Amino acid sequence: MEQVKKKAWSRFVQEGALDEARLNRRIIESWAFCKKAGVDPYCGKGSILLSVEELQQKKQQNEQLLEVAAPILNKLEKSLRHTDSMLLLIDPEGFILKANGPENTLKYAKNINFTEGGRWTEELVGTNAIGTALQTNEPIxxxxxxxxxxxxxxxxxxAAPVRDEQGNLLGVLDVSSRLDSCAHEHTLFxxxxxxxxxxxEWQKRLKDEEIYLLSLTLQQNHHKRGNNFILxxxxxxxxxxDPSLDDLQKFKNKRVKLENVEKSGFKQTMEVPVYSPDRRNPAGYQVFVVKKADDRKNWRLNCQENFKFxxxxGTSKIFRNVLVKLEKFSNxxxxxxxxxxxxxxxxxxxxxxxxxxxxRKGPFIEVNCGAIPDNLIESELFGYAPGAFTGARKSGMKGKFLLADRGTLFLDEIGEIPETMQVALLKVLDSQRITPVGGEDELQCDVRLVTATNRNLKELVRQGRFREDLFYRLYVCPLILPSLRERGEDIPYFIDDYMKRHNWYMQWPKEILNEWIQFPWPGNVRQLLHVLDRVRILYPEALPEQKVLKEMAEETFIMEALPTQGPHKENTGEPANFRKKTEKEAIxxxxxxxxxxxxxxxxxxxMPKSTFYRKLKKYNLS
Incomplete structure (x- = not known):
C-alpha cells in the first residue's frame, strides 16, 4: 500500500494528476493546497526554528495549556513507552512547545527541525498531521x-486539535514515530x-477561575450598582x-471587544488584571467603563462602606488582613x-x-518625632508655661498632648525619640497627665496614642536604644503594613485612585500593568505616585509606549534605592538587606x-562625589 501511495505522490508532483480512489480526501485537499502554496515537495525540512529565548517566550504565552496538558501527556507517554514514538504539543500557530520521547527518535527528528521551537505548518513543510489538523481543525x-x-x-x-468550549483552537496534540518502528492502528484513537x-480539564479549570473571579467580585462588593465594570x-x-450597564448586558457570556463597547456609547477607562490565587497569571480582567456623556469627576470605582479609609x-489578601485588624483595633x-x-x-x-x-469627632494631631530637635521635643509634646525659657511666649504654649485631648495623637518615627523623652512618655502613658516645661501643675489629658516607624523596634530594644517597658506599652495592637511589592495586584487600584484625584483618565494596557505589578518598587506607594506624577506632567493627553514607562519607573527606582534608612521588616534581623542589594545593583x-x-x-x-566613593568602598567596588 505504501508503494501505491508513493507512486501516486510522484505522479502528482511531476504531472499534477491525482488518483482520488487511492487517497484520503483530506490528503488530496492538502496536496492541492501545498502545490498552490509553492511548497517544495523534495525538501520539507523545517525552515523556522525559534531561539532559546523565543521558545521560552512561547512557552510562557501558552503556560496554562502546558500546565493543564502535563499530567495527561505523562499518562499518554507511559502508554507509548514500548514504542519509539515521540509526543508533541503544538500551539495554534504551529510551533512545537513540547517534544518528549526516546532519545534516538528525538535525535532523528531533529535532523529535519522536527523539534521544540520548530514550526510545522502546511505552508512551510507540506502535508503533515500537525499542519493539516491546524488547517482542517480535525483529527488526522x-x-x-x-x-x-x-x-x-x-x-x-x-494529530488532534485541542479546543476550548467556544471551539477556539488552543493547540494540537501529536504522536509521531518512524514509519518502520511499530504498528499505528490505535494511535489516533x-x-x-x-x-x-x-x-x-481546560474547561474545568476555566470554570474554577470564573467562580474565583465572581466570588472575589462579591467579596469586594463590586456587585453593587454603579461600579461600571465588566468582568x-x-x-x-x-x-x-454590572447591572447598571443595561446597554452592555447583551455581551454577557460573549467575547467582548473594545470597539463594540464604544459603539454602545461607552468608553473603556481601565483594564485591571485579577490574579488567580497562585498570583502567577491573571485569571481574568475587570474592564472599567464610563458613559461617554458622563461627567468623569463622578466616576467611582471603590464602593462606599461604613468603614472609613x-x-x-485594593484586592490583595495581605492588605485585606491589615484592614480587618485595623477595623478591630480602631474600636x-x-x-x-x-x-x-x-x-x-x-x-x-x-x-x-x-x-x-x-x-473621631475629636482632634487628630500628628507629630513627626524625627523632625524635631532633641532639645525641643519635650516642649513640643507637653507644651511650656509662661516665661519657661528665653524666647518663650508670654502666654505659654499648649503641647500636642493637650491639643489632642479627647482625640488621637499620632507620633510618627517614634524610634527617633531620645531616651530621656522615652521616660517622660512612659510616665504620661501610665498616668494620662502631663507637666508643661517650666510648669508645676500636672494637667489631665485624655489621648489615644498611635505610633509608627519604619525601623524595627524589637531590634532597637535589643540594641538598648529603646526602652523595653515603653515598647510593651506601645506595642499593644501592632499593624505591619506590607510593601507595595507584596501587594502588587493592588497597583491598578492605586493608578485608578490617582487618575480620579487628578481628573486624568488614561487607558492602561494590561502589558504595562503586568510589568509594573512585577516591579520591585523599593520606594513603595510614594515611589509609584511620583512616577505617576511624572507621567501625567509629561504625557497629559496619551500614555507613552511601554518602553518609556518602564524607563521612567527604573529612573525613580534608582533614586528610591539610595536612602540611608533601611526598610522595616518585623521578621528579619537584617532589615536593610533589600535596599543594600538594590543600591549596589544601581551603582x-x-x-x-x-x-x-x-x-x-x-x-x-x-550622588555627590564623597557619597559615591564611600559607597564604592562599602560594596567593595573598584
Whole structure:
C-alpha cells in the first residue's frame, strides 16, 4: 500500500494528476493546497526554528495549556513507552512547545527541525498531521508517502486539535514515530482521547477561575450598582456585567471587544488584571467603563462602606488582613503601633484608626518625632508655661498632648525619640497627665496614642536604644503594613485612585500593568505616585509606549534605592538587606552605562562625589 501511495505522490508532483480512489480526501485537499502554496515537495525540512529565548517566550504565552496538558501527556507517554514514538504539543500557530520521547527518535527528528521551537505548518513543510489538523481543525493520521514533502515521508503522525468550549483552537496534540518502528492502528484513537481529556480539564479549570473571579467580585462588593465594570475571563468572555450597564448586558457570556463597547456609547477607562490565587497569571480582567456623556469627576470605582479609609484598599489578601485588624483595633482605646517600610502609607492608616474610633469627632494631631530637635521635643509634646525659657511666649504654649485631648495623637518615627523623652512618655502613658516645661501643675489629658516607624523596634530594644517597658506599652495592637511589592495586584487600584484625584483618565494596557505589578518598587506607594506624577506632567493627553514607562519607573527606582534608612521588616534581623542589594545593583549599573567613568556614573545616580566613593568602598567596588 505504501508503494501505491508513493507512486501516486510522484505522479502528482511531476504531472499534477491525482488518483482520488487511492487517497484520503483530506490528503488530496492538502496536496492541492501545498502545490498552490509553492511548497517544495523534495525538501520539507523545517525552515523556522525559534531561539532559546523565543521558545521560552512561547512557552510562557501558552503556560496554562502546558500546565493543564502535563499530567495527561505523562499518562499518554507511559502508554507509548514500548514504542519509539515521540509526543508533541503544538500551539495554534504551529510551533512545537513540547517534544518528549526516546532519545534516538528525538535525535532523528531533529535532523529535519522536527523539534521544540520548530514550526510545522502546511505552508512551510507540506502535508503533515500537525499542519493539516491546524488547517482542517480535525483529527488526522498522515502515513509515510501521504506527507507532501519527502523529508517527512519516513514518519507516521497522528494529530488532534485541542479546543476550548467556544471551539477556539488552543493547540494540537501529536504522536509521531518512524514509519518502520511499530504498528499505528490505535494511535489516533489514543491521541483524540487525550486531546478530549485536555479540553475537559481546560474547561474545568476555566470554570474554577470564573467562580474565583465572581466570588472575589462579591467579596469586594463590586456587585453593587454603579461600579461600571465588566468582568472578563482570560479568553475575553464576559462572565459578569454590572447591572447598571443595561446597554452592555447583551455581551454577557460573549467575547467582548473594545470597539463594540464604544459603539454602545461607552468608553473603556481601565483594564485591571485579577490574579488567580497562585498570583502567577491573571485569571481574568475587570474592564472599567464610563458613559461617554458622563461627567468623569463622578466616576467611582471603590464602593462606599461604613468603614472609613482614605487610602486604596485594593484586592490583595495581605492588605485585606491589615484592614480587618485595623477595623478591630480602631474600636478600642488601646495604643496602636504601625510599622512598615518608608512609603507604605502609615499616616493614612493612622488617620483611619482615628476616623473609625469613638474619638473621631475629636482632634487628630500628628507629630513627626524625627523632625524635631532633641532639645525641643519635650516642649513640643507637653507644651511650656509662661516665661519657661528665653524666647518663650508670654502666654505659654499648649503641647500636642493637650491639643489632642479627647482625640488621637499620632507620633510618627517614634524610634527617633531620645531616651530621656522615652521616660517622660512612659510616665504620661501610665498616668494620662502631663507637666508643661517650666510648669508645676500636672494637667489631665485624655489621648489615644498611635505610633509608627519604619525601623524595627524589637531590634532597637535589643540594641538598648529603646526602652523595653515603653515598647510593651506601645506595642499593644501592632499593624505591619506590607510593601507595595507584596501587594502588587493592588497597583491598578492605586493608578485608578490617582487618575480620579487628578481628573486624568488614561487607558492602561494590561502589558504595562503586568510589568509594573512585577516591579520591585523599593520606594513603595510614594515611589509609584511620583512616577505617576511624572507621567501625567509629561504625557497629559496619551500614555507613552511601554518602553518609556518602564524607563521612567527604573529612573525613580534608582533614586528610591539610595536612602540611608533601611526598610522595616518585623521578621528579619537584617532589615536593610533589600535596599543594600538594590543600591549596589544601581551603582554597578550606572558605572557600566558610564563606561567606567566615575563622573558620569555620579551624574546618573544624582550622588555627590564623597557619597559615591564611600559607597564604592562599602560594596567593595573598584
Amino acid at each position: 493520521t498522515v502515513h509515510g508517502a501521504e506527507h507532501y514533502a519527502i523529508a517527512s515521508q519516513n514518519w507516521v503522525c497522528s 489514543a491521541v483524540v482521547a487525550s486531546a478530549y481529556a485536555i479540553e475537559h 472578563l475571563n482570560k479568553q475575553g468572555v464576559a462572565v459578569y456585567i 482614605s487610602g486604596v484598599k 478600642t482605646s488601646v495604643p496602636v503601633h504601625i510599622s512598615g517600610e518608608t512609603g507604605t502609607g502609615k499616616q493614612v492608616v493612622a488617620r483611619a484608626v482615628h476616623d473609625n474610633s469613638s474619638r 554597578v549599573k550606572a558605572i557600566k552605562e558610564a563606561g567606567g567613568r566615575a563622573s558620569v556614573a555620579m551624574k546618573k545616580l544624582g
